[in-house]
Amino acid sequence: MSKQDFQNLTKEQMEKLQILLGELQSSSVTEEIPIKEPPLSELFTRDEKGKILQSKNNCLLVLNHDPLFAGKIKYNEFSDKVDICGDFPWKRYSVTYCDNDLRHIILYLESEYGLKKDGDIATAINIAAYDNSYNPIKEKLLSLKWDGISRLPDALHHFLGAAKSRLNTEILKVFMLGAIVRIFDPGHKFEYMPVLVGGQGAGKSTFLRLLAMEDRYFSDDIKKLDDDKIYARLQGHWINEIPEMLAVSSAKAVEETKKFLSTQSDIYRVPYETTAMDHPRQCVFAGTSNKIHFLPMDKSGNRRFLPVEVHPEDADCHILDDEKA
Structure with missing residues (x-):
């Protein structure tokens, strides 16, 4: 429309035009139209002939931006392992990254993007994970909301029939504080170990397992402290039971x-890594024993060991009968 056309408009037409322009300005038509992202293949690095390069960088681009993988490949700071979280089109039994995951990821990158180097894909998976680390226990602890009910003072009596005493309350409090602090400050100095003392079937191990929140964060697999595989047994376990303290x-x-x-x-050295590294402890230890005299006389007073006698017959709820009580 030219300037002359505007001059030829009647007053009524001009008013209608002004109303129309006002409606257009207030409508969604003026909203920004989202820019459509180009296909990932257009972002790949290529050779001088335009052929996609078989490179770690291109593999990493897919893992970071393809909706199937974006944000799902993570380094688990607690377990020292790579996790793959979320839903995938193949059967999985754990969030922990395994050889079967690698095989399916290799197949996907080859069929969808023509990326075929297994070694490049495996390296890109590790890079993507370490750039996206998390600690599942820390996240779970931060998500918890207290309902205002104080349970810790009576927990040992409620579940295990331990005496209601300030000492027992403080032992459990110190233990749980130590466990939590080591998650938020790995390697924090904590050298105390409560020892639950009672007969078979008293629920000692079950109680410790419940404190860990999830079964996978509890372990009773420590048999010998001088075992060469002791450090592998600690990986991914928050509450570790040292059973049968008669061994000391x-x-x-x-x-x-x-x-x-x-x-x-x-x-x-973590499996599949080439160098040994320093790993500040994020776990704590609790002992169990059938007899109160599990330690010999010691000049230092054995201050690190904090015994708690349990009597399941005095418990408000037997933990083996109802773990949710």
Whole structure:
């Protein structure tokens, strides 16, 4: 429409035009139209002939931006492993990344993007994970909301029939604070170990497992402290039970246990890594025993060991009968 056309408009036409322009300005027509992202293949690095390069960078581009993988590949700071979270078109039994996941990811990148180098894909998976780390226990603890009911003071009595005493309350409080602090400050100095003392079937191990919130964060697999595989057994476990404290009946064994509890960081090589690294501890330890005299007399007073006698017959609720009580 030219300037002359505007001059030829009648007053009534001009008023209608002004109304129309006002409606257009207030309508969604003036809203910004989202820019459509180009296909990932257009972002790939290519050779001088325009052919897609078989590179780690292109593999990483897919893992970071393809909707199937974006944000789902994570490094688990607690377990020292790679996790793949979310739904995928293949059967999975755990969030922990495994060889079967790698095989399916290789198949997907080859069929969808023509990326075929297995080694590049495996490297890109590790890079994507380490750039997107998380700690599942820390996230779970931060998500919890207190309902205003104080349960800790009576927990040992309620579930295990331990005496209602300030000492027992403080033992459990110190233990749980130590466990939580080590999640938020790995390697924090914490050398105390409560020892639940009672007969078979008292629910000692079950109680410790419940404190860990999930079964996978609890372990009773520590048999010997001088085991070469002890550090692998600690990986991914928050609450670790040292069963049958009768195993530390000698003075030498007691000293070895004290030294183990006082350690704040462990140096070991994670499977599939090439170098050993320092791993500040994020876990705590609790012992169980059938007899109260599980330690020999010691000049230091054995201050690291905090015994709690349990009597399931006095419990408000037997933990083995109703774990949700």
